[in-house]
Amino acid sequence: MPAQDPARDVLLSLTDVSVGYRGRSIREHVAFQVHRGAFVGIAGANGAGKTTILKTLLGILPPLAGRVYRDPSVRVAYVPQRERIDTIIPLTALEVTVMGCIPGMPLFRRVGDHERAKAREAMRILGVERVAGRLLRELSGGEQQLVLVARALAGDPDLLVLDEPTMAMDLAHEHAFMDILRQLTRARGLTIVLVTHLLPMLMNLATTMLLLRADAIVVGPTHEVLTEEILATLYGVSVRVVTIGGQRALVVGTPDE
């Protein structure tokens, strides 16, 4: 079997990029690649520039320096932080979900039964089909977030990019959501980029990590990046990585502290 060209598998990449707003740089010399089928986790302290890097990667913000590459054939779906959505527009959960299909449709075609069926299927996967007819603004924060993820899935993306998707979810929804992401990577071969504060989630799902420290950006396989030493340096507390029931977890502080 011929060796696969790794460059052909790169869906998105940043090469020596500076990111920021209005000419003011927040992070410099950012370099990493998103390979097909990878699960990339992005973590770091508040204000570290996670969302800014994500927006630059997606072409929403122009880079201040460096090169951003995006495979033109890749279908990208982005799930922003829920509070960035303007719920003043009276749209039902189904109407919001079906929007995920629109970018892939011919210009003058309107949403039809086919797109509505895809949207309902995405809502079923996320467990929000029962709220399909309700207005988005009337749903709980967790439900709104799941509807936004369903919208992203409805468009059959190759790459799913999520910015703090579990912020409004309770523990049960968070756990269920983690299972859904795991199934999506395994069953659909979906490439995922996930920004979250939930390091245990990344430890158990991400194959590659981008960890934003104040002094540097650490990129590499998750088990090499999310180590006790690096996390202790990043957050300034002692951290232990433990395995319970096959799941990796974090214990902050040592037992004798």
Next chain:
Amino acid sequence: MSDMFELGFVRMAALGGSAAAVALSILGVYIVLRRVVFVGLTIANVATFGAAVALTAGLPPEVVVIGAAMAAALSLALTATPRRVPAESLVGWGYAAAAALTALVLARSAVDTVHVMGLVFGMILTVTRVEAWMLVAIAAAIVAIHIMVGQRLILVLFDTDAARAAGVWTGAWTMFLYLLVGVAVSVGLRTTGTLLSFALLTLPAMAALLLTQSLAAAFALSAAIGVAAMLSGLVMSFRWDLPTGPVTVALLAGAVGIAQIVDRFRRW
């Protein structure tokens, strides 16, 4: 009432006014939901400035008005992304500058006050057959555009970042929306005037969004409220010898008040 509609100029006023109401009320839903209602006012004011210049300099008003409105729409669309100052402050700057320049141009011109009043309040009863049918054509085009690409415009309004990440040209769609407003306002300016253009772009959409929880229904209801107010304003102004524009604006303002009361009662 039937007597007044036997008059040709009243029929043309009703036709042209209703068409302008349909066009502006539908676009108004997008404008209100994008939270940029003053974009409409500024475009109307710049178009009025164009009309004042054309009247004073003896230029063809249609060309100058449309050119001024398009230039305003393009400029506002290009500055729609906030940079060092909020985008709405630039809209305010455009409004103030256009209003001041219009007053200055008219102060130095020999144009009589009837024309000046016409610019602000419109001259719906003098609408010609050509103007009326041109407004019908614009309204039909805007309805067709709304049906064909309205879902894409809403996609951009609802979540610009996700749309851009998915490859949608969000800047181009914003510009397209503003240009549509520019066309509708400039073509209807002689009929509706600045005040009624702004009112039709804002108030029917507000009332509709208060009265219905469905976006599709809001577009239809907004157009219906706009047309109903326009025709009622025409009849009332004819009956009581009042200027049509201000009567229609007052009716639209009343419709928003009623819609707010209905919305409040529904929530109880």
